[in-house]
Amino acid sequence: MIDSRTQSHPLQRLIFYGRNYRRQIWQASVCSVLNKIFDLAPPALIGAAVDVVVQRQDSLIARWGVKDVTQQLLVLTVLTVVVWGLESLFEYAYARLWRNLAQKIQHELRLAAYAHLQDLELAYFEEHSTGSLLAILNDDINQLERFLDVGANELLQVSTTVVVIGGIFVYLAPEVAWLAMLPMPFILWGSIAFQKKLAPRYAEVRAKAGLLSERLSASLTGITTIKSFTAEAYEIDRLEAESAAYRQSNQRAIALSAAYVPLIRIIILFGFTATLLVGGIAAANGQLNVGSYSVMVFLIQRLLWPLTRLGDTLDQYQRAMASTNRVMNLLETPIAIHSGHLALPTRSVRGEVEFAEVSFAYAGRSPVIQNLSLIIPAGQTIAIVGSTGSGKSTLVKLLLRFYEVHIGKILIDGLEIHQLNLRDLRACIGLVSQDVFLFHGTVRENIAYGSFDASQKEVMTAAKIAEAHEFIRNLPQGYDTVVGERGQKLSGGQRQRLAIARAILKDPPILILDEATSAVDNETEAAIQRSLERITQNRTTIAIAHRLSTIRNADCIYVMEQGQLVEQGKHEQLLAQNGIYANLWRVQTGDKLNV
Numbered sequence: 001m002i003d004s005r006t007q008s009h010p011l012q013r014l015i016f017y018g019r020n021y022r023r024q025i026w027q028a029s030v031c032s033v034l035n036k037i038f039d040l041a042p043p044a045l046i047g048a049a050v051d052v053v054v055q056r057q058d059s060l061i062a063r064w065g066v067k068d069v070t071q072q073l074l075v076l077t078v079l080t081v082v083v084w085g086l087e088s089l090f091e092y093a094y095a096r097l098w099r100n101l102a103q104k105i106q107h108e109l110r111l112a113a114y115a116h117l118q119d120l121e122l123a124y125f126e127e128h129s130t131g132s133l134l135a136i137l138n139d140d141i142n143q144l145e146r147f148l149d150v151g152a153n154e155l156l157q158v159s160t161t162v163v164v165i166g167g168i169f170v171y172l173a174p175e176v177a178w179l180a181m182l183p184m185p186f187i188l189w190g191s192i193a194f195q196k197k198l199a200p201r202y203a204e205v206r207a208k209a210g211l212l213s214e215r216l217s218a219s220l221t222g223i224t225t226i227k228s229f230t231a232e233a234y235e236i237d238r239l240e241a242e243s244a245a246y247r248q249s250n251q252r253a254i255a256l257s258a259a260y261v262p263l264i265r266i267i268i269l270f271g272f273t274a275t276l277l278v279g280g281i282a283a284a285n286g287q288l289n290v291g292s293y294s295v296m297v298f299l300i301q302r303l304l305w306p307l308t309r310l311g312d313t314l315d316q317y318q319r320a321m322a323s324t325n326r327v328m329n330l331l332e333t334p335i336a337i338h339s340g341h342l343a344l345p346t347r348s349v350r351g352e353v354e355f356a357e358v359s360f361a362y363a364g365r366s367p368v369i370q371n372l373s374l375i376i377p378a379g380q381t382i383a384i385v386g387s388t389g390s391g392k393s394t395l396v397k398l399l400l401r402f403y404e405v406h407i408g409k410i411l412i413d414g415l416e417i418h419q420l421n422l423r424d425l426r427a428c429i430g431l432v433s434q435d436v437f438l439f440h441g442t443v444r445e446n447i448a449y450g451s452f453d454a455s456q457k458e459v460m461t462a463a464k465i466a467e468a469h470e471f472i473r474n475l476p477q478g479y480d481t482v483v484g485e486r487g488q489k490l491s492g493g494q495r496q497r498l499a500i501a502r503a504i505l506k507d508p509p510i511l512i513l514d515e516a517t518s519a520v521d522n523e524t525e526a527a528i529q530r531s532l533e534r535i536t537q538n539r540t541t542i543a544i545a546h547r548l549s550t551i552r553n554a555d556c557i558y559v560m561e562q563g564q565l566v567e568q569g570k571h572e573q574l575l576a577q578n579g580i581y582a583n584l585w586r587v588q589t590g591d592k593l594n595v
Contacts, residue, residue, distance in 0.1 A: 029156055120335060203325070204253075382554055384559075548589075557570065
């Protein structure tokens, strides 16, 4: 169940997440407030200087016991130096504290979001595009960092300005103060109204940003297909449509946010002119000290400019809150597949696998696996064949707990897999898929992926067994050759052999070959087949294949149709049955079945 906090205001969700940073937040907030207090002091010092020049021995400072005018001005000079020094000190302090805090939260939030993303089941990734997830991990978290870097300090300083200046006005001239402060409720009401109207517009902006990122990610990933079908113009048109939608949603938000500052200026104008006029009349009539009047005129201007900047700050705030909702929604997505509590040391695994009356269906679809039972003895090589969509690869996903079975259970060495530690379960299984994924890095790094402590000698031994050593030696930098993103600098057969070398280096007790030779030429298939014959010895092997020639020597071959096992036996036995397997063999080889 999703936490009730998902219904909370995004700021509350952010504060709850940042509860471990309360000390840093308080320190940064105090420095921001003190900086603003000292920043507002110079107008008071100017007023005091005017008071000294006009009132001389009757000035405010004279009441402190300093009667000489020169000495009074020296006191003001020293106070000015102290005030400016403290203002600069606290500005340095708050800038450093807020920026470091923003970097810390950005760093940890991105790691937490990515770690949580890795714990989610495959079904989640089928429902969410890579581009939209990248937008959350990058753009949204960066947007949040920008607000913490600048916006939080701005909000605190504007609030401090209103409180301090309001207090000074009430102290100096209560009869004038209410005129200066009269616009404040209207400004507050206007700010809240703008926030409410801006929130959905910026939520739309973030959603459009995710779609734009999704389009870019898909286009870059499929650049080979785009070029081969000469679809560059078509992709530019599609990107233009997404970019235009993003621009238009931003324009709608900007149209509203841009109106904030002019409206606020008009409201504040009333307070400024009222202070100038009514305060001036009071000073001329002797009802208000000239120095106090000077302070009020200067301070009302200091109140004006921060409030006009409040529009930009609120703009940042709303963008950050829209991003916060997206990031927190990801973090609070419930994990469907939880690790079990039983340890399964790889060295102790015999490798017996059992599917006991297993049924499974993908969300919103009819069952893919129906009441399937299968026992694979430890150390044996079994093969699973069948038409596309019969459920072969789904069995692999269920065994690795990429998905959970709906009915029945799967056991390894008699232990139900949902009771096993998830890392231990997957550590004892090696998967070689037809869809080989290589990371942007060297050949050695890709072979050693998952076996990060492997030595160069171990990597080379694995490559030799996979019959990859020779072609690796002929690469420009040998094992240090960078393979490119997704291994694009290598051929399909070379990528496949690196994947086999990776599985050999892992040395798992259970090996799964999911169409491992379906996309390679005959020569490469023969090389891969030789290496497979070596690595399948003394370990449980599950081979899923379309090419029946690659699995004819399996201990047992199972034929799947519509999620069920319909035939089983050795190669010769299945040919003799003259059933589905025999028909598949005949299609692939043209054999007359002279057994």
